Amino acid sequence: MKTLTQEYIKTLLPHRADNSHKLTFGHVLNIAGSINYRGAAYLSSIAALRVGAGYVTLASSPGVCQSVCALTPNIVMHPLLTRPIIYAEINPNIVESISIELQSIDTESIDEKAVMQLSVQLQQATVITVGSGLSIAQSKDQFNNPINSQHGMAVAEGNHGFFFALLTTLQTCTQTVIFDADALNFISHLLHKSAGLHQPALTLPNHSIITPHPKELARLLNIDVHDIQADRTHYAIIAAKQLHSIVVLKGKDSVITDGEYTFINPTGNSALAKAGSGDVLTGIIGGFCAQGLSPLNAACLGVYLHGLSGDLAAEELTQYGVLANDLIHFIPKAIKSLLQQ
Ligand SMILES: NC(=O)C1=CN([C@@H]2O[C@H](COP(=O)(O)OP(=O)(O)OC[C@H]3O[C@@H](n4cnc5c(N)ncnc54)[C@H](OP(=O)(O)O)[C@@H]3O)[C@@H](O)[C@H]2O)[C@@H](O)CC1
Numbered sequence: 546m547k548t549l550t551q552e553y554i555k556t557l558l559p560h561r562a563d564n565s566h567k568l569t570f571g572h573v574l575n576i577a578g579s580i581n582y583r584g585a586a587y588l589s590s591i592a593a594l595r596v597g598a599g600y601v602t603l604a605s606s607p608g609v610c611q612s613v614c615a616l617t618p619n620i621v622m623h624p625l626l627t628r629p630i631i632y633a634e635i636n637p638n639i640v641e642s643i644s645i646e647l648q649s650i651d652t653e654s655i656d657e658k659a660v661m662q663l664s665v666q667l668q669q670a671t672v673i674t675v676g677s678g679l680s681i682a683q684s685k686d687q688f689n690n691p692i693n694s695q696h697g698m699a700v701a702e703g704n705h706g707f708f709f710a711l712l713t714t715l716q717t718c719t720q721t722v723i724f725d726a727d728a729l730n731f732i733s734h735l736l737h738k739s740a741g742l743h744q745p746a747l748t749l750p751n752h753s754i755i756t757p758h759p760k761e762l763a764r765l766l767n768i769d770v771h772d773i774q775a776d777r778t779h780y781a782i783i784a785a786k787q788l789h790s791i792v793v794l795k796g797k798d799s800v801i802t803d804g805e806y807t808f809i810n811p812t813g814n815s816a817l818a819k820a821g822s823g824d825v826l827t828g829i830i831g832g833f834c835a836q837g838l839s840p841l842n843a844a845c846l847g848v849y850l851h852g853l854s855g856d857l858a859a860e861e862l863t864q865y866g867v868l869a870n871d872l873i874h875f876i877p878k879a880i881k882s883l884l885q886q
């Protein structure tokens with residue numbers, strides 16, 4: 546186990562060829578965001594561009610694409626097919642309770658057929674990032690039956706169908722795939738809730754990176770989050786071996802491991818404990834993968850630089866005042882400070 550150093554991290558920064566064009570620096574396909582989490586789609590996409598990726602396509606529901614487009618002209622949009630919420634036998638006596646239910650349902654669930662819409666992008670992308678703010682629409686710890694019989698209506702089942710179809714397609718991808726946030730929660734569901742249903746064991750694509758926070762890793766390993774926190778390195782290594790992927794276990798002293806080599810990140814501070822900073826990290830790692838780094842090197846460089854951006858941001862804005870969006874502006878300063886070393 547090694548602690549990452551600035552000298553080592555500097556050697557990982559990808560070279561910028563003079564004779565280059567946008568695709569020299571790779572294409573990130575970012576499948577992210579949902580009606581309640583539009584910010585996650587923005588933050589993860591723009592962070593990839595900020596670390597040097599040449600091209601980022603955001604694939605999401607039309608509403609998310611529209612919102613992100615209003616925030617920035619820098620991201621290419623790929624709006625996906627959605628499916629309407631289907632109501633059955635609505636009982637007028639329970640209209641009030643239905644409207645309460647609807648507030649917690651993503652009204653722009655992505656249709657599973659949208660995976661076909663992505664076939665060209667999935668081939669063209671250098672790296673695929675999935676899950677930041679993708680929303681599973683229902684309680685993460687209790688995936689409900691989509692038929693809410695109490696209210697006599699069939700409700701949309703969030704993005705489950707889409708994600709399942711996507712995961713099947715991704716199995717054959719040769720590029721690095723980074724799974725974050727709700728993608729991890731969905732994978733946990735497939736691993737544990739479907740156990741005993743005689744389904745084939747879940748495998749992730751060959752070059753996967755997963756970026757769980759402790760609770761997400763607890764869900765993946767089906768153990769208590771306190772156990773994870775008591776021995777973070779041990780459980781990160783177990784997950785890397787079980788899922789045959791690079792694991793980034795987030796939090797103070799983030800752990801990066803492929804199951805054999807393990808690194809601890811020394812950068813970062815409590816300024817990063819703010820909603821959305823994990824989405825920025827996913828974009829950063831994706832951006833470095835796009836520029837040709839191996840998944841393990843991209844994860845090490847990404848986590849270190851993300852923390853350094855938080856350190857520089859806190860120097861100027863205090864650990865209280867930094868927003869996830871501020872990190873985006875401090876990424877170039879963090880790269881500059883690495884280059885000046
Ligand atoms: N602007 C946007 O659009 C944003 C969008 N976002 C998107 O939202 C989606 C849901 O993400 P989320 O983090 O809100 O839900 P989730 O991971 O299930 O956490 C729920 C519970 O887990 C725990 N927990 C969390 N962190 C922990 C830790 N470090 N260590 C230990 N435990 C931890 C904690 O449980 P507790 O400890 O309270 O029991 C918490 O209540 C996701 O797709 C993300 O990308 C966000 O990034 C925000 C900004």
Ligand SMILES: Nc1ncnc2c1ncn2[C@@H]1O[C@H](COP(=O)(O)OP(=O)(O)O)[C@@H](O)[C@H]1O
Nearest residue numbers: 758795796813814815817818820821822823824
């Ligand atoms: N106290 C802390 N010190 C260092 N890094 C932190 C701290 N708190 C959070 N972070 C980092 O901030 C990010 C938070 O990600 P995550 O928990 O997924 O949040 P969100 O889902 O809101 O984006 C991770 O990269 C984590 O390592």
